[in-house]
Amino acid sequence: MTEPLLRVRDLKTYFVTEQGSGTARAVDGVSFDVYPGETLGVVGESGCGKTVTSLSILRLIPEPPGHIRPGSFIEFEGRNLLTLAPKELRAVRGNRIAMIFQEPMTSLNPVFTVGHQIAEAAIVHQSLSRRAARARAIEMLTLVGIPDPGERVDHYPHQMSGGMRQRVMIAMALICHPQLLIADEPTTALDVTIQAQILELLDRLQRELGMAVMLITHDLGVVAGSADRVVVMYAGQVVEQASTGELFARPLHPYTEGLLASVPRLDTRVSQVRGRLHSIPGQVPAATSWPAGCRFHPRCPYAWDRCAVEEPPLLDSAGAEAGTHTVRCWLLTEPERRERHP
Amino acid sequence: MTVWTWLALASAVAVALVAAAEVRRRAATRAAGRRFLRHPTATAGVFILAFFVTTALAAPLVAPYDPAGQLDPVHLQNQPPSTRFPLGTDVYSRDVWSRLVYGARLSLGIGTIAMLVAVTVGAGVGAAAGYFRRGIDAVLMRSVDVGLAMPRMFVLLMAVALWERLPLAVLVLLIGLTGWFGTSRLVRADVLSLREREFVAAARAVGAGPTRVIFRHVLPNAAAPIIVSAAFGIGNVILLEAGLSYLGLGVPSPLPSWGSIIYDGQPYIATAPWTSGFPGLAIALVVLALNAVGDGLRDALDPRKEAT
Amino acid sequence: MTPAPLVQVDGLVKRFPGERGLFGLGRARRTVRAVDGVSFAIAAGQTLGLVGESGCGKSTVGRTILRLIEPDAGRVTLGGADVVALGGRELRALRRRMQIVFQDPYGSLNPRMTVQQTLAEPLAIHRLATGLEAKRRVAALLDEVGLDPAFAAAYPHELSGGQRQRVGIARALSVEPQFLVLDEPVSALDVSVQAQVLNLLADLQRKRRLTYLFIAHDLAVVKHIADDVAVMYLGKIVERAPATGLYAGPRHPYTTSLLSAVPVPDPKAQRQRIVLQGEVPSPASPPAGCPFHPRCPHPRKNERCRTEPPALREVATGQFAACHFAEQPM
Numbered sequence: 001m002t003e004p005l006l007r008v009r010d011l012k013t014y015f016v017t018e019q020g021s022g023t024a025r026a027v028d029g030v031s032f033d034v035y036p037g038e039t040l041g042v043v044g045e046s047g048c049g050k051t052v053t054s055l056s057i058l059r060l061i062p063e064p065p066g067h068i069r070p071g072s073f074i075e076f077e078g079r080n081l082l083t084l085a086p087k088e089l090r091a092v093r094g095n096r097i098a099m100i101f102q103e104p105m106t107s108l109n110p111v112f113t114v115g116h117q118i119a120e121a122a123i124v125h126q127s128l129s130r131r132a133a134r135a136r137a138i139e140m141l142t143l144v145g146i147p148d149p150g151e152r153v154d155h156y157p158h159q160m161s162g163g164m165r166q167r168v169m170i171a172m173a174l175i176c177h178p179q180l181l182i183a184d185e186p187t188t189a190l191d192v193t194i195q196a197q198i199l200e201l202l203d204r205l206q207r208e209l210g211m212a213v214m215l216i217t218h219d220l221g222v223v224a225g226s227a228d229r230v231v232v233m234y235a236g237q238v239v240e241q242a243s244t245g246e247l248f249a250r251p252l253h254p255y256t257e258g259l260l261a262s263v264p265r266l267d268t269r270v271s272q273v274r275g276r277l278h279s280i281p282g283q284v285p286a287a288t289s290w291p292a293g294c295r296f297h298p299r300c301p302y303a304w305d306r307c308a309v310e311e312p313p314l315l316d317s318a319g320a321e322a323g324t325h326t327v328r329c330w331l332l333t334e335p336e337r338r339e340r341h342p
Numbered sequence: 343m344t345v346w347t348w349l350a351l352a353s354a355v356a357v358a359l360v361a362a363a364e365v366r367r368r369a370a371t372r373a374a375g376r377r378f379l380r381h382p383t384a385t386a387g388v389f390i391l392a393f394f395v396t397t398a399l400a401a402p403l404v405a406p407y408d409p410a411g412q413l414d415p416v417h418l419q420n421q422p423p424s425t426r427f428p429l430g431t432d433v434y435s436r437d438v439w440s441r442l443v444y445g446a447r448l449s450l451g452i453g454t455i456a457m458l459v460a461v462t463v464g465a466g467v468g469a470a471a472g473y474f475r476r477g478i479d480a481v482l483m484r485s486v487d488v489g490l491a492m493p494r495m496f497v498l499l500m501a502v503a504l505w506e507r508l509p510l511a512v513l514v515l516l517i518g519l520t521g522w523f524g525t526s527r528l529v530r531a532d533v534l535s536l537r538e539r540e541f542v543a544a545a546r547a548v549g550a551g552p553t554r555v556i557f558r559h560v561l562p563n564a565a566a567p568i569i570v571s572a573a574f575g576i577g578n579v580i581l582l583e584a585g586l587s588y589l590g591l592g593v594p595s596p597l598p599s600w601g602s603i604i605y606d607g608q609p610y611i612a613t614a615p616w617t618s619g620f621p622g623l624a625i626a627l628v629v630l631a632l633n634a635v636g637d638g639l640r641d642a643l644d645p646r647k648e649a650t
Numbered sequence: 651m652t653p654a655p656l657v658q659v660d661g662l663v664k665r666f667p668g669e670r671g672l673f674g675l676g677r678a679r680r681t682v683r684a685v686d687g688v689s690f691a692i693a694a695g696q697t698l699g700l701v702g703e704s705g706c707g708k709s710t711v712g713r714t715i716l717r718l719i720e721p722d723a724g725r726v727t728l729g730g731a732d733v734v735a736l737g738g739r740e741l742r743a744l745r746r747r748m749q750i751v752f753q754d755p756y757g758s759l760n761p762r763m764t765v766q767q768t769l770a771e772p773l774a775i776h777r778l779a780t781g782l783e784a785k786r787r788v789a790a791l792l793d794e795v796g797l798d799p800a801f802a803a804a805y806p807h808e809l810s811g812g813q814r815q816r817v818g819i820a821r822a823l824s825v826e827p828q829f830l831v832l833d834e835p836v837s838a839l840d841v842s843v844q845a846q847v848l849n850l851l852a853d854l855q856r857k858r859r860l861t862y863l864f865i866a867h868d869l870a871v872v873k874h875i876a877d878d879v880a881v882m883y884l885g886k887i888v889e890r891a892p893a894t895g896l897y898a899g900p901r902h903p904y905t906t907s908l909l910s911a912v913p914v915p916d917p918k919a920q921r922q923r924i925v926l927q928g929e930v931p932s933p934a935s936p937p938a939g940c941p942f943h944p945r946c947p948h949p950r951k952n953e954r955c956r957t958e959p960p961a962l963r964e965v966a967t968g969q970f971a972a973c974h975f976a977e978q979p980m
Contacts, residue, residue, distance in 0.1 A: 199913075264870040277849055
């Protein structure tokens with residue numbers, strides 16, 4: 001098996017809350033790998049820690065109030081990103097690892113042309129001349145499928161639509177041919193037809209450039225269509241991790257199961273869908289006070305007394321090769337309990 | 343000065359300290375309050391304001407002499423500060439400390455009342471212009487432009503010149519009525535964005551009329567800029583009144599306001615600097631304190647910093 | 651036998667003055683036809699799903715029906731009462747019968763009012779209850795939307811997104827309306843909470859015999875709640891049909907494309923995905939002919955589409971589509 005490109009181990013990112021009294025354990029012991037050339041989907045609802053995880057990788061957490069706890073470990077291309085000097089870290093950011101965000105309007109600087117912003121990374125990292133950088137910017141705009149790139153390069157962000165701006169963001173991210181692209185909810189702010197365009201674009205670029213993509217999203221449909229492997233997060237932890245096919249065919253964590261069941265779906269007949277959707281009772285707990293034991297147990301239909309006191313580790317699924325499908329749930333030790341449940 | 347007046351003064355300081363401590367204690371329990379306290383000078387500002395407000399309210403207790411009383415026009419004019427006259431006496435042998443204390447009543451009172459007038463008018467005009475837009479907005483905002491283009495001091499001087507023995511109440515009203523333009527612009531800008539918020543649409547959908555929407559839903563959410571501009575505004579009015587009085591056109595002479603005390607002491611500034619110096623210091627302290635509190639409030643009430 | 655419609659909308663038009671250039675200079679204003687002749691009817695107790703992408707005018711339709719925005723032309727009737735013609739007191743009285751729930755659970759509640767104050771306000775406006783009786787009614791409303799009555803004392807910032815949305819629903823219910831405009835009521839919510847709110851809306855509809863106009867951009871969500879669906883593009887309805895017919899056999903190529911663009915949470919789903927090229931044109935300068943023709947993937951698209959705007963016509967029983975080739979769908 002190939003070596004992972006990115007190895008995250010026991011990442012803990014905490015925030016001191018403004019009340020000054022509590023600590024929000026936004027990311028609390030997260031471990032996963034990203035292999036070269038693959039798409040890893042990171043799924044979870046708001047507050048599960050998926051965005052904080054991605055920001056922690058590039059050490060973009062505002063300190064204070066946030067801090068990455070000692071003992072956390074993020075290895076990229078053989079180096080621990082958490083101990084890099086600021087200068088070395090900058091050589092990684094935007095160059096080896098690039099990032100795109102949900103809101104393309106606020107992530108672009110309104111007072112510079114898009115060409116200028118796209119070229120900036122190339123000027124910083126590859127010391128290109130202004131003229132060469134501009135040529136590169138036009139090349140990138142062509143790559144991300146913007147019509148009239150020679151003209152568009154001099155436009156300002158406000159002259160573009162949301163979909164166009166997201167394409168510009170992608171062009172900016174890819175100009176230095178990163179090995180890893182972190183895409184944090186890249187299509188959430190877009191309409192479905194534009195979302196389809198952007199997802200297709202990301203797919204094509206990944207194939208052409210051979211980079212790995214970490215796709216962070218709340219949308220299980222997006223993950224199903226784009227990711228090779230999926231990490232499901234809940235309450236600051238990874239609760240399930242498997243290949244996409246395996247996860248959707250055999251979701252083992254009750255949270256994954258519930259999440260899948262509560263998505264309104266198009267691929268069912270109208271007569272079947274009218275009526276009640278499955279829903280997970282209650283709501284996501286606050287990061288300052290995760291429940292004791294399994295963090296999902298207050299909302300879990302299967303929970304029994306052990307779940308309330310003892311936190312489950314990531315356990316290997318019985319049917320799969322070790323490490324390929326791991327689940328943070330005690331049900332894996334007592335599978336008969338699942339059957340007994342209606 | 344008697345023991346009693348010293349005691350009264352000490353109690354005023356104590357009251358101010360308690361007030362400042364109480365503000366700190368209450369502020370510390372809330373996020374907005376903690377942003378206020380992050381301003382290093384905000385607490386000092388609260389203390390200074392509390393001190394002057396207390397002395398103004400308790401003026402008869404804190405002032406040892408009648409502020410208008412000429413104690414001994416022959417022997418006691420322009421006396422330097424001493425234990426008997428802590429801030430000296432003026433050319434008419436009046437006790438400067440007593441005049442300063444009573445002057446606080448007038449100066450702070452004029453500042454507060456004029457600002458209340460300005461804020462009420464400004465908030466009303468701004469809310470009407472921002473909420474109804476179109477014609478009303480155009481008419482109101484163009485008059486605001488005209489108002490802002492007129493030099494305020496000039497308008498006031500003209501009024502004073504045209505109206506002999508201008509009553510104090512009219513002067514205060516005039517100061518207020520020439521000071522709302524900036525506030526109305528701030529409020530209008532806020533109202534313009536607030537009226538597009540969904541909770542305003544929701545209120546209209548349940549049948550709330552314009553008055554209810556403006557007073558229950560729009561203005562409470564625009565309170566922050568109003569409060570901040572009021573804090574800065576009081577300082578401005580105090581300076582304005584001082585300026586007018588310094589020119590001899592503000593508060594009529596036997597009445598002590600901080601501006602008129604400076605006016606009285608001005609010819610003797612070289613030989614008896616205390617008469618003008620101490621009220622000048624008081625003005626400076628209060629205006630600085632108001633600005634510090636205003637800055638703190640601006641940070642504290644900034645909705646962008648409101649945690650969700 | 652379909653019951654008589656409770657809500658009837660005929661030829662609704664709303665224009666907005668276009669934006670001018672920088673500093674108000676530049677080209678003259680161009681009017682934006684946000685809603686351009688929209689008609690539909692909703693039978694009592696039924697749900698019409700109004701679907702479209704951002705900027706298609708679907709939210710404007712909802713707000714114009716409630717007179718939160720004044721329409722420029724068209725007729726809207728609610729149980730026979732002419733909504734557009736009414737003024738002042740009569741309109742206020744009519745507002746008791748029609749209410750709205752908004753998308754943004756953060757923006758739709760006044761941050762300076764407690765839940766109790768927010769919910770008691772409509773009761774006070776319509777003189778339905780005051781004092782203790784209002785308190786009791788608020789507690790009952792909170793209970794009905796699945797919230798602990800203790801939440802009455804809370805401010806919006808103390809609530810989660812789902813809880814706020816429940817408060818928004820309770821506010822709409824407080825005046826006991828017959829008709830609710832649901833303007834993207836679940837789009838801002840997390841998946842698990844979204845399902846809870848959709849279930850709540852379905853329960854309330856059954857219990858209170860409510861009529862819904864459900865505005866959404868997500869066809870999958872609409873599929874779960876709507877009896878009929880109308881699809882909007884650039885201010886016009888391009889297809890309108892019973893949900894069963896529309897999802898089984900869309901007649902307009904835009905509907906087909908929208909359906910195929912929705913991601914399905916099943917990696918094995920072998921779907922032919924139609925990725926629409928380009929973006930929605932500016933409503934200030936809609937294309938001539940069929941507004942969808944520049945992006946239309948229909949293989950038979952021809953000159954006629956570029957010049958002649960297609961009318962919305964019945965192509966199958968109850969199924970209306972505005973496409974010259976609705977008889978030969980993609």
